[in-house]
Amino acid sequence: MKSLLKNRLTWPLVALLALLALNQVFRADFLALRMQDGHLYGSLIDILRNGAPTVLIALGMTLVVATRGIDLSVGAIVAIAGAISCSYIASSSDPSSLATAGTAAAIAVVAGLALGVWNGFLVSVIGVQPIIATLVLMTAGRGVAQLVTGGQIVSVSNDHYKSIGAGYAFTLPISILITAAVFVLAAVLTRRTALGTLIEAVGINPVASRLAGIRARNIIWIVYVFSALCAAIAGLMISSNVTAADANNAGLYIEMDAILAVVIGGTSLAGGRYSLVGTVIGAFIIQTLTTTVYTLGIPPEVTLVFKALVVLSVCLLQAPAARNALRRFRPAPKLPAKEKVAI
Amino acid sequence: MNKIVPVVQMDDIEIGFPGVKALDRVSFRLFQGEVHALMGENGAGKSTLIKALTGVYSIDAGTIVVLGESKRFSTPAESQAAGISTVYQEVNLCPNLSVEENILLGREPRRRGSIDWRGVRARGKEVLAQLHLEHVDPGSLLSEHSIAIQQLIAIARSVEVNAKVLILDEPTSSLDAGEVAQLFDVIRELRDRGVAILFVSHFLEQVYEISDRMTVLRNGCLVGEFMTRDLSRISLISKMMGKEMDVLAELDQAPVRIKSTSNASVVPFIETEGLGRKGSVSKVNLSIYPGEVVGLAGLLGAGRTEIARLLFGADKSDQGSIKIKGKPQKLRSPRSAIDANIGFCSEDRKEEGLIGDLTVRDNLVLAMQASKGWARRIPRRVQDQLVDEFITTLDIRPANPDALIRNLSGGNQQKVLLARWLVTNPELLILDEPTRGIDIGAKTQIQKLVAKLASKGMAVLFVSSEIDEVLRVSDRVAVIKDREMVAEVINDDISEHDVMAVIAGGPE
Numbered sequence: 001m002k003s004l005l006k007n008r009l010t011w012p013l014v015a016l017l018a019l020l021a022l023n024q025v026f027r028a029d030f031l032a033l034r035m036q037d038g039h040l041y042g043s044l045i046d047i048l049r050n051g052a053p054t055v056l057i058a059l060g061m062t063l064v065v066a067t068r069g070i071d072l073s074v075g076a077i078v079a080i081a082g083a084i085s086c087s088y089i090a091s092s093s094d095p096s097s098l099a100t101a102g103t104a105a106a107i108a109v110v111a112g113l114a115l116g117v118w119n120g121f122l123v124s125v126i127g128v129q130p131i132i133a134t135l136v137l138m139t140a141g142r143g144v145a146q147l148v149t150g151g152q153i154v155s156v157s158n159d160h161y162k163s164i165g166a167g168y169a170f171t172l173p174i175s176i177l178i179t180a181a182v183f184v185l186a187a188v189l190t191r192r193t194a195l196g197t198l199i200e201a202v203g204i205n206p207v208a209s210r211l212a213g214i215r216a217r218n219i220i221w222i223v224y225v226f227s228a229l230c231a232a233i234a235g236l237m238i239s240s241n242v243t244a245a246d247a248n249n250a251g252l253y254i255e256m257d258a259i260l261a262v263v264i265g266g267t268s269l270a271g272g273r274y275s276l277v278g279t280v281i282g283a284f285i286i287q288t289l290t291t292t293v294y295t296l297g298i299p300p301e302v303t304l305v306f307k308a309l310v311v312l313s314v315c316l317l318q319a320p321a322a323r324n325a326l327r328r329f330r331p332a333p334k335l336p337a338k339e340k341v342a343i
Numbered sequence: 344m345n346k347i348v349p350v351v352q353m354d355d356i357e358i359g360f361p362g363v364k365a366l367d368r369v370s371f372r373l374f375q376g377e378v379h380a381l382m383g384e385n386g387a388g389k390s391t392l393i394k395a396l397t398g399v400y401s402i403d404a405g406t407i408v409v410l411g412e413s414k415r416f417s418t419p420a421e422s423q424a425a426g427i428s429t430v431y432q433e434v435n436l437c438p439n440l441s442v443e444e445n446i447l448l449g450r451e452p453r454r455r456g457s458i459d460w461r462g463v464r465a466r467g468k469e470v471l472a473q474l475h476l477e478h479v480d481p482g483s484l485l486s487e488h489s490i491a492i493q494q495l496i497a498i499a500r501s502v503e504v505n506a507k508v509l510i511l512d513e514p515t516s517s518l519d520a521g522e523v524a525q526l527f528d529v530i531r532e533l534r535d536r537g538v539a540i541l542f543v544s545h546f547l548e549q550v551y552e553i554s555d556r557m558t559v560l561r562n563g564c565l566v567g568e569f570m571t572r573d574l575s576r577i578s579l580i581s582k583m584m585g586k587e588m589d590v591l592a593e594l595d596q597a598p599v600r601i602k603s604t605s606n607a608s609v610v611p612f613i614e615t616e617g618l619g620r621k622g623s624v625s626k627v628n629l630s631i632y633p634g635e636v637v638g639l640a641g642l643l644g645a646g647r648t649e650i651a652r653l654l655f656g657a658d659k660s661d662q663g664s665i666k667i668k669g670k671p672q673k674l675r676s677p678r679s680a681i682d683a684n685i686g687f688c689s690e691d692r693k694e695e696g697l698i699g700d701l702t703v704r705d706n707l708v709l710a711m712q713a714s715k716g717w718a719r720r721i722p723r724r725v726q727d728q729l730v731d732e733f734i735t736t737l738d739i740r741p742a743n744p745d746a747l748i749r750n751l752s753g754g755n756q757q758k759v760l761l762a763r764w765l766v767t768n769p770e771l772l773i774l775d776e777p778t779r780g781i782d783i784g785a786k787t788q789i790q791k792l793v794a795k796l797a798s799k800g801m802a803v804l805f806v807s808s809e810i811d812e813v814l815r816v817s818d819r820v821a822v823i824k825d826r827e828m829v830a831e832v833i834n835d836d837i838s839e840h841d842v843m844a845v846i847a848g849g850p851e
Binding site: 192193194195197198200201204205207208209210211212213214215218219222272273 | 655657676677678681687689694695696697698699700701705709710712713714715716717718719720721763
């Protein structure tokens with residue numbers, strides 16, 4: 001019980017379950033899943049599907065934050081990726097074929113990787129502070145996306161492309177499957193190799209890491225490229241879901257949600273130890289909140305305040321001061337919790 | 344001396360960490376106007392006892408009475424409010440603030456709600472003058488000063504509060520002889536003013552010089568309280584280690600170095616010619632042969648650490664050249680030095696060695712993993728094997744590979760950092776102050792280890808501020824003075840005095 005209380009995943013998980021339970025109380029069929037035309041439907045599936053882009057971006061953000069960095073440009077990359085793929089499809093000679101959709105997605109992903117290389121270059125080679133380095137692309141990126149779309153909202157009608165964000169496979173939405181695949185990729189990439197440990201080492205003590213011979217430059221570069229890759233895939237999902245590229249609004253403020261998810265998930269903005277599972281839980285808390293607002297019929301004008309209150313309470317529960325107060329409430333040993341590593 | 348009621352009385356203190364009982368019914372008394380030394384090996388519970396008194400840890404059982412009032416500290420602020428002031432082993436100040444801001448942080452004189460900067464300057468100067476630090480500009484950044492000065496400024500901060508109890512945790516580990524004398528003058532002055540001083544140091548001579556009384560701990564238990572003048576050095580050591588005296592009598596004296604067999608024909612592993620760096624050190628002509636321990640001796644701030652860093656590529660040289668095994672080589676970064684089979688333990692464990700939030704295992708294999716690159720993870724089985732091996736051979740305690748390294752005692756942290764390099768099988772190991780802040784037992788262990796490594800063919804550069812230690816382990820001693828290498832002496836049973844004479848004599 002003590003170790004459960006100390007585990008940094010406990011509180012986010014409790015918050016998520018509490019939110020879900022609250023919904024269930026107000027809507028008896030909330031947790032119900034039903035099968036229709038071989039597809040799973042239900043509120044839970046909606047949460048997973050709608051939360052997929054945030055989860056993806058938050059995964060990338062987690063690794064960036066673990067190196068003491070931050071990536072503000074992910075929203076702009078979402079817009080650029082969507083703009084590129086939709087513009088390509090719209091201008092192609094065969095706008096509804098599978099090949100066109102595939103090429104469009106591939107070009108957008110490559111563009112995303114290139115933007116990640118740019119961010120990583122600024123941070124790790126030039127040594128610009130991460131918040132400034134990625135602010136460059138955050139500001140310029142939407143401009144680039146508008147240039148690509150020519151200032152218009154580019155609509156496409158390509159069923160293959162549409163399936164990325166709205167399609168189903170194996171009874172589940174494809175976006176969920178893609179997100180799960182990226183999660184597994186990230187987990188394997190960081191914990192099956194030494195990348196995770198080296199990321200944490202660089203985040204905890206950059207000076208000691210350099211003296212131990214870690215090539216911090218490469219490590220930092222990798223995390224920004226990975227973050228941009230996640231953002232580009234999320235950009236495909238978002239534009240595919242609405243079958244249009246909106247340079248101004250696609251992925252707007254998604255970087256804030258992603259950072260919030262990382263923090264709720266228990267990864268400190270000061271860098272160091274991180275938890276991918278925590279981040280996923282954090283992202284789902286944010287998404288479930290949005291759903292809860294609808295379920296409870298909270299009037300739109302108090303929606304944001306309600307969200308803020310929930311986020312505040314989760315963060316409070318994680319704060320050392322609040323934990324100590326809790327511990328005084330239930331007497332227990334007083335050493336800082338030995339935190340478990342989770343992927 | 345007024346010794347009726349102790350200023351601090353701690354009775355039957357118990358503190359436990361997961362899996363360890365750090366303090367087991369320890370009692371402790373501190374009187375007004377005395378210097379009281381807290382003695383014990385690393386891990387004996389000295390730091391824990393101090394942290395209980397300063398409110399960093401709260402106690403599981405026992406009582407603390409300060410100035411007649413029963414206290415239960417749960418934050419350092421509460422302890423400070425009770426008149427207890429602490430200077431820790433590693434300087435805990437803000438390097439990016441000025442000296443005066445550090446001294447007065449949180450207690451700045453105010454005028455109409457805003458900080459009275461003139462008052463800050465005046466008060467800062469006044470406090471510095473009390474410590475005879477007039478030459479330090481109170482407006483300069485803390486980070487501009489050497490660790491030694493920073494330590495004294497940390498003490499200045501405590502002096503400023505007019506503390507009733509002053510705790511000095513290894514205050515002298517970064518100071519040279521002159522600075523120690525200066526510090527001791529201040530300590531005596533404070534003692535005569537009636538401050539109760541708790542002094543923790545691994546330097547026995549200093550403890551005997553400054554303390555009136557001592558409390559000895561071993562393995563979290565109280566051994567006893569003694570008047571310093573009644574306890575001989577040898578019996579003190581035996582009480583700290585819990586071992587027989589006759590074994591100890593020879594322990595600290597005997598040279599541990601193993602005479603290397605003549606290897607005059609061999610090429611030196613590393614050879615420098617006129618090596619230097621602008622604004623740092625110059626004219627370093629040093630060669631280290633395989634199987635040889637070369638000591639770097641010199642006063643604090645003479646440039647010892649700077650030379651060590653140049654040889655590891657931690658700082659880039661801009662004068663002279665380096666040859667490795669006879670071939671010219673540039674060491675542009677630690678990475679390139681590691682690729683040339685060089686390892687380096689920094690003098691600053693906390694900032695430049697430890698990855699505090701990672702486990703002993705992760706820290707131990709870090710350099711090896713770094714040189715393999717991130718993609719080729721050392722298999723867990725191999726990691727466990729290496730970690731177990733070094734935990735056993737270096738006697739790392741607690742023997743738990745999953746413990747976070749920041750929870751280990753200083754000596755054990757140092758052993759893990761040594762092991763970090765030993766697993767990479769370096770041909771040259773650079774050790775900068777490897778025994779600083781470490782108890783005698785661990786110190787001797789490390790010295791013996793160095794001798795053993797050299798006898799197996801490793802080249803070692805041993806940097807230490809304790810000349811007797813340098814002489815005990817080195818085959819040759821390079822003497823550094825005023826940021827230049829001034830002499831090289833073959834350690835042919837030369838004495839500490841001989842080395843001092845070289846340091847004292849002018850450069851030819």
